[in-house]
Amino acid sequence: MTGTEASKSGWHVAEADLRAYARGELAPPLLWSADTHVGSCADCRSRLAAVSDPVALDDGWERLDAELDAPRPGPGERLLVRLGVAEHTARLLTATPVLRRSWLLSVALLLATTVAVVRAVDAPALFLALAPLLPLGAVALSYGPVLDPTYEIAAVAPTHGFRLLMIRTVAALTASLCLNSLAALALPGYGLLAFGWLLPALALTAAGLALSARLGPLAGPGLVGGAWTLLMAVAALHPAHTPAAFTTAGQSVAAALAALATFLLHRARDRFDTQPY
Template sequence: MTWHVAEDELRAYARGELAPPLLWSADTHLTGCAVCRARLAEVWDPGALDAAWERLDAELDAPRPGPFERLLVRCGVADHTARLLAATPVLRRSWLTAVALLLVLSVLTAHGVHSDTFFLAVAPLLPLAGVALSYGPALDPTYEMTVVAPVHGFRLLMIRTVAVLAAVLGLSGLATLALPGYGLGALGWLLPALALTAAGLALTPRLGPVVAPSAVGGGWVVLLLAARVHQGGGAGALVPFTAAGQAVAAAVAALAAALLFAARDRFDQSHQTRQTHQSFRSAA
């Protein structure tokens, strides 16, 4: 044997911290080198062995996570974040199926009437609803435990918001490919979607998790009806889907995001005050 494993690498190997390719090299070498095996025995920490067995035991004893969590971990999401996302109510198969069906219906309507308007009107409402339903006492059964946890409420909200946006915007993006018309116009739903979602979240600390998204969604419908009336039923894109409308949507999204960030600490306590008030009055 013309070489031996270096002292620091041997210690790292013993601690289980040696990374490939040095690990592979050390493994192969140790198989054939009695000197290095003896040196390894000297630097080996019995406590580390116990800890390693304990880790292995804990891993083997933990129930296998569900398919959604396994998929997230395979995609590189940390296991603890994957579990937080698995507990997000709207990331369930039933919700995603409902979103997909609604998008299919919108696409079929677009083909039927030879206009993207219905699709462009509906698509921004989906992430607004999805994000609104991903937190708050209405749908999250563990809301009361979550709100008193040391993990900051805003951080949890953002984790869930990003996941819901990724899922819903992804589905909407796929549906866009099936629209009759191509080009940038078919993506006219994207900026309004971000604007509505951000506005719904920004208003939540003031109006609550039900009224805020409902008001924003209602406002969007009213805006579209007003644009339709203003257009007088003529052909062409409605104002929100023109370049000027898209610029306004981008500005609203940016402003709402800034307001949301400024109000982040307001997500750290319960939105249940109104409910508590009602239950208190009925019980008293």
């Protein structure tokens, strides 16, 4: 018998069952019968409201709204949670803008095109100049109110600004460095030179983050990226020589700059908790 038919026949949910239903203690199959009947019977809904605790009822509706509005975790988020990452940290990680499919596909396409050009004209400096800029750009796009569409959510998360920055930086760097490494493997003829971008990439990213503590998430990485582009443009004036940044001396300087910038970033970590970008 359906709820509508029960109402027409004069049957209603018993008072004791209504009270148990309101407390969430009514067990199946009575629960199913009461649930169906209350949905179609105004009289029983009125009686249910009279026997329900208003506070408990409001709390129940709030829990239901929160459950319905909560975003469903994706496969990446579920995997991180299973690996022991806190739920809010996993959500912040997987919400990193540059981990979206559109960004990853566009970077992969750019790298594939660059590798094709390098193989065609035998100009490894083109790839070496571009590769360090991608991690820098990925990190710059991962935080701040201008470029991060999830900034408002991240700002109210139970995570300090510097820790959030590091979480996003690790996610962006991992994705970018993996794509760069795959592109470098597509240039086997250049040996270790094809991986000469790694230390400059770390140096540029660390320097961009250190400057962003004072200049902001756009100006800091932008200044560093502009300086690198200028350096590579000057090096392009002497195409017969390997750019200085990819020689042994240049790699040593890049490693030292990465260490110095990391130290300065750590010293300025409190600015990311107090400075409103």
